């Protein structure tokens with residue numbers, strides 16, 4: 001370590017800590033009323049960048065919530081017929097891609113992602129999201145590059 005300025009060591013240590021290693025998950029939505037992938041596993045407390053692409057001809061949405069929240073989304077859609085634009089997800093025009101970040105709380109289990117365009121959710125346009133200890137491990141490897 002002699003001859004290496006302390007400031008350089010500190011900078012390296014900070015750089016290592018500053019990398020949150022946010023995982024990106026690509027999701028495709030189709031007019032077959034399906035999400036691909038249909039099941040997603042995340043770690044407690046993990047922040048995921050969702051990259052949601054609409055591969056269909058009609059508008060689709062990707063909204064994260066438990067069963068009660070999905071019911072509320074459906075009700076809102078029935079009330080005003082407006083596509084949603086919330087922290088819980090995105091509404092995506094045909095052929096477009098939207099991104100959003102979502103952090104999964106440690107206490108959340110058995111979440112769903114649903115599309116609430118008329119008839120889509122009931123038609124099976126729902127994906128399951130499971131918060132599992134030990135999944136999404138990449139972020140820990142990425143966050144600790146100096147331990148190799």
Ligand SMILES: [Cu+2]
Pocket residue numbers: 033059060061115116117120125
């Ligand atoms: Cu849809």
